[in-house]
Amino acid sequence: MTLGRALLRRRLLVVTGKGGVGKTTVAGLLGRWLADRGRTVVVIEIDPRESLHRLFDAPPSSGRVVAIDDRLYLQNLRPRDVLDQLTRERLRIGFLARRVLDSPVYHHFTEGAPGLKELAVLGHAWRLLEGSTAEAPRPDVVVLDAPATGHGLSLLAAPALVSEVVEGGPFGAMARQLAEFVRAPEETGLVVATLAEEMPVQETLELVEGTRRRLGRAPDLVVANALYPPLPSPRPGAVESPRARLWRLRREANERELRRLAAAWDGPRVELPLVPAEAGAGLLGPLAARLAASLDAREAAS
Ligand SMILES: Nc1ncnc2c1ncn2[C@@H]1O[C@H](COP(=O)(O)OP(=O)(O)OP(=O)(O)O)[C@@H](O)[C@H]1O
Numbered sequence: 001m002t003l004g005r006a007l008l009r010r011r012l013l014v015v016t017g018k019g020g021v022g023k024t025t026v027a028g029l030l031g032r033w034l035a036d037r038g039r040t041v042v043v044i045e046i047d048p049r050e051s052l053h054r055l056f057d058a059p060p061s062s063g064r065v066v067a068i069d070d071r072l073y074l075q076n077l078r079p080r081d082v083l084d085q086l087t088r089e090r091l092r093i094g095f096l097a098r099r100v101l102d103s104p105v106y107h108h109f110t111e112g113a114p115g116l117k118e119l120a121v122l123g124h125a126w127r128l129l130e131g132s133t134a135e136a137p138r139p140d141v142v143v144l145d146a147p148a149t150g151h152g153l154s155l156l157a158a159p160a161l162v163s164e165v166v167e168g169g170p171f172g173a174m175a176r177q178l179a180e181f182v183r184a185p186e187e188t189g190l191v192v193a194t195l196a197e198e199m200p201v202q203e204t205l206e207l208v209e210g211t212r213r214r215l216g217r218a219p220d221l222v223v224a225n226a227l228y229p230p231l232p233s234p235r236p237g238a239v240e241s242p243r244a245r246l247w248r249l250r251r252e253a254n255e256r257e258l259r260r261l262a263a264a265w266d267g268p269r270v271e272l273p274l275v276p277a278e279a280g281a282g283l284l285g286p287l288a289a290r291l292a293a294s295l296d297a298r299e300a301a302s
Pocket residue numbers: 018019020021022023024025026047051148225226227272273274275276277278279283287
């Protein structure tokens with residue numbers, strides 16, 4: 001199956017990568033591409049610094065689902081809010097729920113229990129996909145911009161880990177169900193964002209290896225983001241300005257790292273240019289067009 005078609009069938013796409021490489025931007029772009037091809041999409045950002053909305057010139061979500069159009073929705077999610085909500089639903093008696101939510105034991109547990117926040121996030125995505133929450137129209141797909149600190153890989157590995165430890169109760173059942181969901185390659189995919197620079201490429205290769213080892217498969221796609229566009233060749237005899245020299249060196253470094261990436265990763269790769277815009281349509285327009293051209297070209301070529 002072609003890359004584009006495979007991506008269009010996924011119900012959950014997790015975007016991961018090193019800090020600052022463009023994960024949130026790539027998650028937004030994938031959401032845009034999927035929505036433009038008829039899928040109803042919720043892009044979830046897990047980051048208190050909220051930046052996803054800036055790509056779409058939309059107001060911040062502050063936890064709510066924000067509609068960009070009738071197919072594309074954004075949500076900034078605090079895992080903690082999901083856990084509190086679940087607790088409230090389980091303890092229907094208000095004062096009891098409040099006492100639990102205020103208790104130090106609950107705080108310690110929700111902050112410390114390994115895998116709990118990951119499970120809450122995936123559980124939230126699952127509930128959206130199953131249509132069992134009134135927050136958003138039922139999406140066909142959730143794109144998850146994984147938290148900056150933990151890797152998307154830990155997120156996807158969490159349900160299996162938790163279900164090994166917690167066997168009984170609603171929690172164990174939820175962990176098992178989510179483990180099955182993220183293990184199914186036709187349902188859940190991983191997208192790795194990177195810069196074509198030494199450290200991010202190194203980390204990407206380690207991530208690919210970790211995905212093979214821990215999840216038993218490879219990412220769907222690696223996106224090499226923010227590449228310096230090739231510099232026009234200088235006129236013969238012209239003196240290179242310092243700025244042009246810097247640009248040329250950066251471009252050469254990008255090319256070197258792309259070769260290193262390609263030597264170790266023969267799976268699907270998309271390249272996105274560095275665009276001279278901060279946010280909004282100036283950034284979204286050219287990047288969305290480039291992503292669509294890459295994904296649709298692979299479709300046409302097959
Ligand atoms: N191709 C690009 N061209 C120009 N600017 C870009 C590009 N990709 C991302 N940016 C900008 O770079 C900054 C970092 O991008 P983004 O927020 O998507 O990274 P991130 O990996 O999500 O970061 P963090 O790890 O902090 O969450 C943002 O200001 C974004 O607008």
